[in-house]
Amino acid sequence: MASLHSFRRELRRMDHGRVLLGTDVGQICENVASALAPHQMELRGRTLPEKAAMSRLRVGDLDLVKLRYGSDVAIWPEPSNEFLLLQFVLSGRVEVEHEGTLTVGNEGQGLIIEALDHRHLRLSADCEQLIIPVRRSTISRAIEVLTGRPAPARYGFDQSFDLGQPSGASLLCLARYLLLCPPGIASSGSPIGTLAADLLANHLILAHRGAGSLEPKSAAAPYPVVRAEKYMRENYALPISINDLASHAGVSPRTLSSAFRRFRGVSPMERLRELRLEQVRASLSDGSAVTVAHAAAMAGFPHAGRFSEIYRQHFGESPNVTLAKARTN
Structure with missing residues (x-):
């Protein structure tokens, strides 16, 4: 996928802020939790995660996190309903198990994890991801404006999607825009992050929800x-x-x-x-x-x-x- 390859090259600009996460599992978990969410992790093999690294870019109040562990790992996030995780699988494989259902994301696919409750993640040693946390309050607010009704507890988003398809490719374009934002308009407090988060929320609602559309039922005001x-x-x-x-x-x-x-x-x-x-x-x-x-x-x-x-x-x-x-x- 040519667009994904070029995107990976552009992501190298995040490497100036790369943090080597260490080889101690506890230390790695602590460093990743500072950008994403608290979790437990264990090695699935005997090799130590010597190449574990994380890069973080903040655009306004929105974060882009590039993450790789360098080893086969299993992860159990602590339950949280604060964020939705939008994940782009840049290489390797991600498996997400939830309530008996297994969702697989391979290179060139995206994953949407609505909430970190009772999830079990398995990542291959060659897995690298770009993760964008989106506040659930932003999603709920967008649903309320679009439908005129309170947001449901479960959004029902697609759990995986293809970055080569229009709905996935457009998300990739938005991530690229955030990545290439000039520092002057991407600084903390800039409205760009807020606007991008709202756009992400509306795109997910309108393009990445399966059965039961969340589009307005009528033209009546909410x-x-x-x-x-x-x-x-x-x-x-x-x-x-x-x-x-x-x-x-x-x-x-x-x-x-x-x-x-x-x-x-x-x-x-x-x-x-x-x-x-x-x-x-x-x-x-x-x-x-x-x-x-x-x-x-x-x-x-x-x-x-x-x-x-x-x-x-x-x-x-x-x-x-x-x-x-x-x-x-």
Whole structure:
């Protein structure tokens, strides 16, 4: 596979940060746990892992970990639901046994380990992997935005896939992008890692889930949007921040913003302004407002001058014209 071979060459740039993990099993486990997860390990043969090495690259808050043990090993990760592990098998063979089911990843394949509960891994001596941990909270948030429903406890992702097929090759391209990111935009705190993690999550949901698609069932807005809009309508006259809306909707501000842009085409605060403008127009049209300034203030617009321009841009006429029409009728 030409793309995998070129990717392996590009991965050599990670070697400047390579760490030799030692020959003591306990020391190796401790070093790997610092980048991935606590686990127990034992040698499957009599040879010591003299070539055990790990390279780690951080892009924002996302990690790329290149790992090889250099010996046949068996691994028992400690149970954890914090991360999902996306693994690219660069060479050799990985076997993952879980609840009586054996999943095999050979060179040129990818593996998705949803959670580290009751897994038994076996790696060949020539096995080398690139591993990307993805927070399960990121996956769950993406599912919530896509479907409008709470994420299930089990995602049901494909346990293995071919890096030569479109869905696998696209993941390889994303990993290559992270690898080649200029240091200036890949530093800690950069949004690139967050954006890449969100893209990874959405790709896994839409392209690597077997039976039972997690795509939206309908065009109906998800419940965080509905709850936020209900709160807006009931409290439009009050000062409202994005944090207020997110807290009431029960999601993070970023999740709420993503949901609004997907299902409403605007940000939550832009939607709040639309609802306030609609309230002003209603009060001007039905005669319940005495003046434009009164209607604007009652709908949560403190500055009448700026409000008039916003109103005209939205409705194509000034609020004074709307009020005059109501009085004429």
